[in-house]
Amino acid sequence: xxxxxxxxxxxxNLGSNKxxxxxxxxxxxxxxxxxxxxxxxxxxxxxxxxxxLKEYKPEQGSIFYKDENINKYSIDERAxxxxxxxxxxxxxxxxxxxxKFLALGLESQKKEVTEEQLESVLKEVGMSPHLYLDRNIxxxxxxxxxxxxxxxxxxxxxxxxxxxxxPDSGVDIVALNNxxxxxxxxxxxxxxxxxxxxxxxxxxxxxxxxxxxxxxxLKKGDPQEISVFYQxxxxxxxxxxxxxxxxxxxxxxxxxxxIG
Amino acid sequence: xxxxxxxxxxxxxxxxxxxxxxxxxxxxxxERDNVLGSHEVxxxxxxxxxxxxxxxxxxxxxxxxxxxxxxVHMCFGVxxxxxxxxxxxxxxxxxxxxxxxxxxCIFPNASEVKHIMxxxxxxxxxxxxxxxxxxxxxEEGGVEVQAEAEIMAAPNSYFYSVFSLLxxxxxxxxxxxxxxxxxxxxxxxxxxxxGNNEDEITIREAGVLRGKGARGILDSKIALQDKASxxxxxxxxxxxxxxxxxxxxxxxxxxxxxxxxxxIVNVEHPEAKITHEAAIGSVDDTKLQSLMSRGxxxxxxxxxxxxxxxxx
Numbered sequence: 304x305x306x307x308x309x310x311x312x313x314x315x316n317l318g319s320n321k322x323x324x325x326x327x328x329x330x331x332x333x334x335x336x337x338x339x340x341x342x343x344x345x346x347x348x349x350x351x352x353x354x355x356l357k358e359y360k361p362e363q364g365s366i367f368y369k370d371e372n373i374n375k376y377s378i379d380e381r382a383x384x385x386x387x388x389x390x391x392x393x394x395x396x397x398x399x400x401x402x403k404f405l406a407l408g409l410e411s412q413k414k415e416v417t418e419e420q421l422e423s424v425l426k427e428v429g430m431s432p433h434l435y436l437d438r439n440i441x442x443x444x445x446x447x448x449x450x451x452x453x454x455x456x457x458x459x460x461x462x463x464x465x466x467x468x469x470p471d472s473g474v475d476i477v478a479l480n481n482x483x484x485x486x487x488x489x490x491x492x493x494x495x496x497x498x499x500x501x502x503x504x505x506x507x508x509x510x511x512x513x514x515x516x517x518x519x520x521l522k523k524g525d526p527q528e529i530s531v532f533y534q535x536x537x538x539x540x541x542x543x544x545x546x547x548x549x550x551x552x553x554x555x556x557x558x559x560x561x562i563g
Numbered sequence: 564x565x566x567x568x569x570x571x572x573x574x575x576x577x578x579x580x581x582x583x584x585x586x587x588x589x590x591x592x593x594e595r596d597n598v599l600g601s602h603e604v605x606x607x608x609x610x611x612x613x614x615x616x617x618x619x620x621x622x623x624x625x626x627x628x629x630x631x632x633x634x635v636h637m638c639f640g641v642x643x644x645x646x647x648x649x650x651x652x653x654x655x656x657x658x659x660x661x662x663x664x665x666x667x668c669i670f671p672n673a674s675e676v677k678h679i680m681x682x683x684x685x686x687x688x689x690x691x692x693x694x695x696x697x698x699x700x701x702e703e704g705g706v707e708v709q710a711e712a713e714i715m716a717a718p719n720s721y722f723y724s725v726f727s728l729l730x731x732x733x734x735x736x737x738x739x740x741x742x743x744x745x746x747x748x749x750x751x752x753x754x755x756x757x758g759n760n761e762d763e764i765t766i767r768e769a770g771v772l773r774g775k776g777a778r779g780i781l782d783s784k785i786a787l788q789d790k791a792s793x794x795x796x797x798x799x800x801x802x803x804x805x806x807x808x809x810x811x812x813x814x815x816x817x818x819x820x821x822x823x824x825x826x827i828v829n830v831e832h833p834e835a836k837i838t839h840e841a842a843i844g845s846v847d848d849t850k851l852q853s854l855m856s857r858g859x860x861x862x863x864x865x866x867x868x869x870x871x872x873x874x875x
Contacts, residue, residue: 356852382858394850398875399867407867411858441875456857 307332307369307464307495308353314363315345315352322348323518324363330464333493335486335508337526339500340515341537346499347391349515350466353497354388355381368464383411385463391472391499393453396440401425401452404440408460416459424455427488428481446473454485464495471505483508503530566642567592567599573671574638577699577730582636590636593619595648607631607662617647623664627657627687634693635662640669641676644705652682656690656720663693673734674705682712686720686748698728698736704760706734714742716750718774725753729873733762733791740767746774746803754783755873758791758820769798772806772835779808786869787820798827801835810839815846815869 306329314324323345330336338346351359353366355378365372373381387408396404405424406416422432428451440449450473457465470482486508489496498509506512512529514522514537522532570592571583582588583600589607592600596619598611606629610622625631641648656662670676686692700706716722726738733756742750752768764787770779779801785793795812814822828837846868854864 354856377855378852379855379858379860379864382856387858388856390853390856394847394853396850396853396868396871398871398873403867407854407859408857411863439871439875460857 305332306330308497309367310353310364311367312364313349313352313361313366315348315359315361317348317358321518323515326364326515326518326520328513328520328523330495330497331510332463332495333490334510335490335496335498337498337500337506337509337512337529338515339503339506339512339529339533341540342501344515345518346501346515347468350388350468350497350499354378354386354466379411386466387457387460387462387464388466389453389457389468389470391468392446393440393449395442395444395449399440400437401440402436404452405456405459408456412460420459424458425452427458427484428452428455429478430455447475447478450474451478451481454482458485458488461492462494464497465489466497466499468499469501470498471500471502503533506530566594566597569642570594570599570638570640570669573640573642573669573699574667576671577667577669578697579636579638579665579667582633585633588633588636589631590638591621592638593621593640593648593650595641595646604631604633604635605629606660607635614651618649618651620651621653623652623654625656625660625662625690628659629657629662630660631662635664637664637666638669639666639678640671641678642672644672644674645676646673647677647679649679650681652680652684654682654684654692656684656686656692658687659689660687661691664695666694666696668696668698668708670706671699671701673701674703676705677707678709680708680710680712682710684712684714684722686714686716686722688717689719690717691721692723694722694724696724696726698726698733699730700728700732700734702731704732704734704762706732708734708736708738710736710738710740712740714740714750716742716744716748718746718748720745720748722749723751725755727755727873729755729757729870732760733758733764735762736764736766738764738766738768740769742770742779744770744772744774744777744779747776748774749777750779750781750808752779752781754785756784756793757786757869757873758793759787759789760791761789762787762791764791764793765796766794767796767798770800770808772799772801772808773803774806775803776805777801777803778806780811781808782811784811784813784815784872784875785822786815786873787822788817790819792821794823794825795841796825796827798829799837799839800829800831801837802831804832804834806832806835808837810837812839812841813872814843815872816843817845817865
């Protein structure tokens with residue numbers, strides 16, 4: 304499968320803090336690449352750098368989307384090229400209806416929106432169009448409801464590359480099934496998916512995985528192997544200072560190499 | 564084209580519905596001090612008296628227990644570039660009566676227009692009055708609006724008002740509504756205004772929750788850009804047991820716009836409660852970037868957020 308995104312030696316500092324460095328991996332069309340790691344390892348910052356948020360402009364490395372270096376493009380320019388992000392905590396948009404919000408992604412691409420499309424994507428995430436289309440995305444909706452609407456807004460856009468930032472956080476078990484449905488729908492449309500997660504449960508949806516530790520790639524490859532490794536080595540990891548962590552990581556990387 | 568048609572056309576262009584030929588919908592069309600059209604329905608009486616030049620008195624009476632089915636449309640305005648319109652309005656809602664009024668104030672060609680509204684609104688027991696006032700002032704900013712109202716709400720009555728200007732220039736707006744509420748009556752007073760260029764907007768909403776169990780919400784939102792300035796002075800007082808209320812002042816600014824918000828809450832009874840919030844700042848970055856990740860540029864995303872805030 305053709306690579307839709309190539310990340311080469313990407314590095315980001317926020318102030319004097321290193322967030323991630325030397326991050327390289329690829330994402331293919333119609334495939335799910337998961338970036339997994341414990342809280343604070345730099346996953347969401349990596350997602351924001353790829354999406355082009357202005358505070359997360361990488362200092363090192365390159366992002367190639369469909370063979371074009373997109374480092375210079377802003378968030379909306381990247382979105383119009385076919386990249387989008389499903390936010391971990393979708394914001395409340397007072398006075399903006401679900402109908403309006405879902406339509407925006409197509410209208411920005413100068414595409415027409417039909418009632419049928421709006422209803423269809425809401426049904427895909429298990430929401431009744433009749434009950435939700437004319438509601439506002441404000442504090443009358445729960446975080447879980449906003450999350451489902453966020454996923455519906457991704458489906459309607461039919462992006463070529465989507466970043467799902469912690470898609471399972473803050474949703475109930477029913478909604479977890481909807482996430483699986485959304486991922487499968489996106490794959491059917493040949494969308495490349497970057498899934499950010501700290502839960503090994505979510506790796507079942509992934510075709511390949513990247514394990515991030517303190518802003519550096521510890522291991523990448525088969526999701527099941529990464530899942531086993533993550534459960535064994537990372538979940539109960541008690542190393543909390545960066546220097547010791549680096550030493551432990553180097554030791555583990557050497558072990559991985561020897562086994563390989 | 565006669566003045567009536569011009570007013571109706573301007574009204575429609577400003578987003579108003581074409582209701583003036585519907586016999587079941589009461590309406591008043593007033594251009595400066597000229598009554599261009601009016602229609603009453605059962606239970607509603609409207610008397611308009613011309614006073615000195617530019618000034619009219621409008622009296623609205625809703626009979627006790629009358630429930631006016633369709634919203635009453637009032638279209639006020641000044642068509643020429645220059646002009647004066649002063650409206651002294653007295654509204655009396657009878658016991659148990661209900662009415663909704665949609666007032667559109669349109670000054671599409673204004674370069675030097677003054678519109679003054681002084682209203683006295685009395686709600687009898689168990690009555691309900693909903694008043695939606697939409698303004699369209701054209702693109703030149705040549706309108707000065709002074710709107711003042713005193714509202715007296717008897718026990719168990721309900722008063723809702725929303726003053727909005729969402730398109731074009733605001734010019735100079737000074738808005739001052741004051742309500743006094745008896746027991747178990749409810750007040751909801753909202754203002755939604757956007758200003759640009761050198762518009763000047765001052766809003767004062769005030770309520771006194773005098774009776775036991777009275778409820779009040781004062782909610783003002785202004786969006787400002789360029790060199791526009793805005794000031795919100797909202798004040799809510801609770802004087803009786805179980806009187807409860809909330810004051811909200813929100814202003815979003817960009818460019819060289821300036822804003823000031825002063826929410827004042829007074830509680831004069833130990834079993835009363837009033838909360839307040841005030842926020843002034845630019846458009847929230849998280850919301851902005853969320854919309855930009857759907858392909859909207861910064862200006863388009865800001866517009867969606869501001870329009871949403873003003874409609875919400």
